[in-house]
Amino acid sequence: MSTLTQQTQKMIDEVMEAYPEKTRKLREKHVRPNDPTGECGSACAVKSNVKSRPGIMTIRGCAYAGSKGVVWGPVKDVVHLSHGPVGCGQYSWWSRRNYSNGITGVDNFSAMHITSDFQERDIVFGGDKRLAKICREIKEMFPLAKGISIQSECPVGLIGDDIESVAKKMTEELGIPVIPVRCEGFRGVSQSLGHHIANDSIRDHVLGKNTLEKVTDYDVNLIGDYNIGGDAWASRRILEEMGLRVIAQWSGDATINEFAIAPQAKLNLIHCYRSMNYICRFMEEQYGIPWIEYNLFGPTKIYQSMRKIAAFFDDSIKERTEAVIAKYTPAMDAVIDAYRPALKDKTVMLYVGGLRPRHIIGAYEDLGMEVIATGYEFGHNDDYKRTYPEMKEGALIYDDITPYEFEAFAKRLKPDLVGSGIKEKYAYHKMGVPFRQMHSWDYSGPYHGFDGFPVFARDMDMAVNSPTWKLIRRKR
Amino acid sequence: MIVKDHNELFKDTAYVEQFHGKREFENPCPEDVVHQTAQWTESADYKEKNFKREALVINPAKACQPLGAMLCALGFENTLNFVQGSQGCVAYFRSHLSRHFKEPVAAVSSSMTEDSAVFGGISNILEGLENAYTLYKPAMIAVSTTCMAEVIGDDLNSYIKSAVEKGIVPEGVEIPFAHTPSFVGSHITGYDNMMKGILSGVKGQVRVSPADSINIIPGFDTYTGNYVELKRLMSSMDVKATVLADISDTLDSPNTGRYRLFPGGTPISALKDAVNARSTIALQKYSTVKTGEFIKTVWGRDFQLSPVPIGIQNTDEFLDMVSAVSGRPVSHAIEAERGRAVDAMIDSHPYVHGKRFALVGDPDLLMGLMSFVLEMGGRPVHVLCTNGDAGFAKDAESLLRGSPFGDDATVHIGKDMWHLRSLLFAEPVDLLIGNSYAKFLWRDTKTPLLRIGFPLFDRHHLHRYPIIGYQGAINLTNWIVNTLLDEMDRKAMFTQSFDVIR
Secondary structure (H helix, E strand, O other): OOOHHHHHHHHHHHHOOOOOOOOHHHHHHHHOOOOOOOOOOHOOOOOOOOOOOOOOOOOOOOHHHHHHHHHHHOOEEEEEEOOOHHHHHHHOOOOOOOOOOOOOOEEEEOOOOOOOOHHHHHHHHHHHHHHHHHHHHHHHHOOOOOOEEEEEEEHHHHHHOOOOHHHHHHHHHEEEEEEEEEOOOOOHHHOHHHHHHHHHHHHHOOOOOOOOOOOOEEEEEEEEEEOOOHHHEEEEHHHHHOOEEEEEEEEEOHHHHHHHHHHHHHEEOOOOOOHHHHHHHHHHHHHHOOOOOOOOHHHHHHHHHHHHOOOOOOHHHHHHHHHHHHHHHHHHHHHHHHHHHHOOOEEEEEEEOOHHHOOHHHHHHOOOOOEEEEEEEOHHHHHHHHHHHOOOOOEEEEEEOOHHHHHHHHHHHOOOEEEOOHHHHHHHHHOOOEEEEEEOHHHHHOOOOHHHHHHHHHHHHHHHHHHHHHHHOOOO | OOOOOOOHHHHHHHHHHHHHHHHHHHHOOOOHHHHHHHHHHOOHHHHHHHHHHOOOEOOOOOOOHHHHHHHOOOOEOOEEEEEEEOHHHHHHHHHHHHHOOOOOOOOOOOOOOOOHHHHOOHHHHHHHHHHHHHHHHHOEEEEEEOHHHHHHHOHHHHHHHHHOOOOOOOOOOEEEEEOOOOOOHHHHHHHHHHHHHHHOOOOOOOOOOOOOOOEEEEOOOOOOHHHHHHHHHHHHHOEEEEEEEOOOOOOOOOOOOOOOOOOEEEEEHHHHHHHHOEEEOOOOOOOHHHHHEEEEHHHHHOEEOOOOOOOOHHHHHHHHHHHHHOOOOOOOOHHHHHHHHHHHHHHHHHHOOOOOOEOOOOOHHHHHHHHHHHOOEEOOOOOOOOOOOOOHHHHHHHHHHHHHHHHOOEEEEEEOHHHHHHHHHHOOEEEEEEEEEHHHHHHHOOOEEEOOOOOOOOOOHHHOOOOOOHHHHHHHHHHHHHHHHHHHHHOOOOOOOOOOOO
């Protein structure tokens, strides 16, 4: 064990002391010093994807958040019904910034809060009858909607409603797909199961239901990009410039038709592995479509990913790819020249979801910054395996971290920047630690692609180097 | 370096072309159909259909009970919110409140999952209380519920008793609770339930003769500036008042370079002594129904309902009420403030008189805002309250019918902001007052928007300014008249009417 690893382990042990015995034993398996080789196997692996302990203030969300909030919500021409009481839909109303084109309430419904607003009578007598009526009313209010997804909230599963049979009946009656999604918040241990359930419902009700008139050898699906602040558009731009034809976006700015035609693609490109690997694996098995992971954060990873993608295609694509890289390299170098001096050697702690805890590391490194600690809200073993090699030996890796641990580690590691979510943001502001929300891009973006990197660099600089931090008069 | 972010970037030709090209795969509706449908949603025909909706709810202006319960408990010293049920709900409540207040909001969940649905949430609450106490050392743990715990019928009373008996949480730590099902009422109901839960769960030493102090319950009020203003008014009158529950520090804490989990709040000692107060005055009606009943019947103490002190007359009534129960006169300083507020309203009245208003929000807030608008000579036209009941409709009607400026108004209860969209197209108004989500109405109907209410996500610091009291009347006058003047300038920009003096 190296000194750094020992030091990190000692710090972890100190922080864990605050817990009651049982919780300490469970929690300490989720926090480890990094072994980039991953060779020590389960002994040093971070435990993940298990239940959060009650009462410790987990930062995680629920299956509904994973389905309605992440996977289905961005699909713009489908009305997503938050089926159950009013709260879930209210709190997730247009908060994820998955941008899309179209007219809200006419042919785009992603910025709306549409709910069955369960009352006590629905709990007592069941909500199925009213659900049918709601579907009819949706069709009347929003005649251009191409489908309805029923996003189940906790009570739906607990009272034994049969939304599947209502959905089936309504699909026939209304002539548009009505898709039941069993993403009740109590299912699973985090958002993650919601992603899986949502993927499965797309597979069962939409995938392959339509065909493209004309296909080409360069047709790809852009998967696992939710178009936060326009990310998917910045990514699509690169792929199109490389000469590829993106036939479907999953699911930022997506339409249901794109899901329907997706099996005709030649290659699936997946950015957020965690939330959409399921559909890629299915398309591989069912249609023989290969899939590759890529990373469009920061020039180093962008160039690598572009070449990795181009390798699947003929020389014309490879040549165009090199030309695109050559075209953008001066601009990317200029961004680095402009921001690196003020960010060099600054340290970063991350705690995010999906792909970001590992995918953004390269972008920080392009700016001369070092990610010294990272972890996932709802990652699985395969996410951590992909993370170890990206981090230095002895760096801190944590899973489902609690605000107590996060704060305790931050006090010891003294990072120059913390990247996490809205629930964490203001605690770090109070501590005088520069902070950026790395779920919503703090209302900025895009961060993907060549167009995203300058925005990312600007934002990290304004966080780390804002003069406002110096105004804090610290209490002794 | 000039950096283009999403605000400008996607206007570039490259992206305009990309968006156009993507349509090939979208199977979009033809543009003329989209255009016609968009126009149809603005029509009388659409409005009629919209108002015939019986089951579907679109863009409602209400949240659920536990959020209100959390806001209430956040107003007490060293108090940790503990929510029995699914963990995702708590993530949502914390995010929602943080987005409004731009402050950290702590709360724990008992992280119930599928097995709890089968076996009940007893083991979750026991382990949760142990973990939460050990880690965060609160003086009080306020327990509320998500709909999961309610549907499976978790019995908080016996669970908490069991936790205390087992010694999981040391003696002396208060654990009040409230059942807060999301399928009953709204966030204001949750506030009420938790306030009653705390007042009944935290027992103080009852004295025979009432103390010199009074209690003031603001209700579900998300203006931290209101709490500061309230305390200032009481101190100006030399009235000893306990604010139940005071979020002014907990949701607006000073930056000292140190993060405190529990910064301020009504002291537990003051909470325990609240039962001895001479009188309790509530500033909201619909968020204190059960609380008021409890104070009157169980405490057997005086409980008075003040009109929401928004506007001059409501503030007059409130201060008279305080004066009557405390025996302290309204101070000269406050009287001078009143004069200034009235002076401001008189100065600005020509730009507000006769202007048509649409208002959407919580019932108590609406009562206050309507009263103020009427005082200015404004004319409420659409008054929409998703979480208003028949009682509110009656109160609102009676207020509106009491003024000639209220003649044009229709009160809509149980309706949502998609209904309001139709109303604004059918009968346009000069100013819309609502929360941040009303910006969709601003965009679609081109009605000027003044952001008052909750949540306010897309403008900063508005909640720091009081809207109650005479100072609040000046703030409201300022916001209303200057929003109208901005709009007037926008319209007059290229006409002879572009005046520099107004």
